[in-house]
Amino acid sequence: MHRVTLSPNEKERRTRAITVLSLLAILIIVVFIVSMNTGFMRLSPREVLHTLLGDGTHQQKLILFDFRLPRIVISLLVGAGFAVSGCILQSLARNALAEPATLGISAGAGFAVIIFISFFPATTAAPVFVLPLLALGGASLTAALIYILAYRKADGLSPTRLILIGIAVAAGINACQLVLALRLDPNNYQFVATWIAGKIWGGDWRFVLALLPWIAILLPFAFYKARILNVLNLGDHTSLGLGMRVEKERILLLVTAVALAGSCVAVSGGIGFVGLIAPHLARKLVGPRHQVLLPASALTGALLMITADTIGRWVLQPAEVPTGIVVAIIGAPYFLYLLAKSKA
């Protein structure tokens, strides 16, 4: 459907989308700068700039490049990943409350990682690149399990059943996770507990490298599938009528969403609610068209995560609050608000 001329309506929509996207980007940059300055060692914006340009003291370089920057980059990537994953899941389930965490996918990914940690000490170097794969395995298994349990021949994939079963599966996985976690020695336990609570494993570029390829491949792929999501969002019958291979596309997109969530969980632990809130806010800002909605969700998610990470680092100095906890404390009330408002 290529149009030669844009209708005024279309034009307006386009300007709006561009404005929103650039505003989000600017906000991210602002928070990025603030985040660089926040922490146990304070650095002024000028010092940050100097260090970034290459002439800071050794200590400043250490703080920025080895501690803060990787962590911030990870928050951005994870935020974008969760948000896009949530956005896809919401469209696939046609339910505003779907996201990796409510569907139990995050729990599955986390469980795989915990199993690994409980057999191999967390300090060894090898797992960094293995973690995303493991998490991915866990996430896919859980997703498949939920899909199978929720699918009925008679009425396909009911969104309600999908979510209820997701909640139940997540509860079961959490219980098993607790059993495993209690067997760990206190050191490993502390590590796992903070990880479950959703802490960005900062201070290490290896995690960025482990996550980056996934995001770099999957996000563009999701953007590329935006049109298909638009159609799927209309319902199975309409999509079929428009000549789409619904089942194949749905599974492909589901795999994308699961892979995104899994790889993010591997690096950040169980952070919920980002995948829920970000697409919602984005939808309010730019409307339901996925060509714009997906990038907007990614940016909103990144913004949310970096903000939460900064707050977590700043609010109870010198102690750090895990990002997942900050996100839950901000996110859960918003979720409840959505729930109170929704008619479903």
Next chain:
Amino acid sequence: MVSPSDIAHRNKNDTKKAIHTRPAAAMSILVIGLAAIAFGLALSVSVGAADIKLATVWEAIFHFNPDLQKHQVIRELRFPRAIAGALVGACFAVAGAIMQGMTRNPLADSGLLGLNAGAGVALAIVFAFAPSLSFTSLMLFCFIGAAIASFIVFGIGSLSFNGLTPLRLTLAGSAVSALLVAVSQGIAILFNLSQDIAFWLAGGMGGASWTQIKIIFPWVFVALIAAMMLSRSVTLLSLGREVAVGLGQRTRLVQLACMIVVVVLAGSAVSMVGPIAFIGLIIPHVARYFVGVDYRWIIPCSAVLGSLLIIFADIAARMINAPYETPLGALIAIIGVPFFIYLASKRKGEL
């Protein structure tokens, strides 16, 4: 999305179900159940790290000899543990039964609806800021926590256009739980209490003592009596609010009373053994399956069956991986999750 035909369908189902209540089945459950509880208690006392014969258990109770070490173990460790299990099981099960009846929600359970998490936060706060607080105050804090959580969950549920649908209630419960668990995790990590709190979160009878039982018993007893007194009203509520109002019930008052009972039951159970989910979900369904839809029978049967479940689950938890204990909460979740999935997918389409 509840369509009119759904409602009609559901109502038809209700009336069809309403026809059968089975007092005979209920009576036999109560009698056999109580006998099984007595047997379970004895078994629970005899099983453990140090094996004790049932005859010794008998002696320890009726011819107590303070010089014998085994008698001491029985009196001070095993017995309170078994009794605590029985009490707590009854608490969770009855709380679940009342919630299911009151909200007409088959998926209601104090764990899934965030009450346990509320009590958990209260407990984390007490652990962190006033670890020396007496058990009585701890329990009262748990009540407050559970009350706040239930207030939020039910508040959200009833704020909306078509009220407390099962899906909405479950989602509100899971969100409130997520929030409250996040808060307790935060407290735990900041105060370096993680593993202490985790042990407690996993649910277990290990810490039960006579003092705790003495403090909790009056509350639980009164709440269970109150639950029995409310059971008739719960049956009416379970037929729908319109029906209850039409029959002259003051529904607001009854709902408030029910909530207080639920909060006391869940709060005291959580303060003793930690947040164990799914008992309140499973047991009332099992009871309903056997005795029909009258809550005058469902509530006492739930109490008995709940006690039974916990007593035997606790025995299993000690035997599966002896001498270590498997967390009770996890064990029950392993039964509970498939049950929940079964309930959730049994219904056609929307709940």
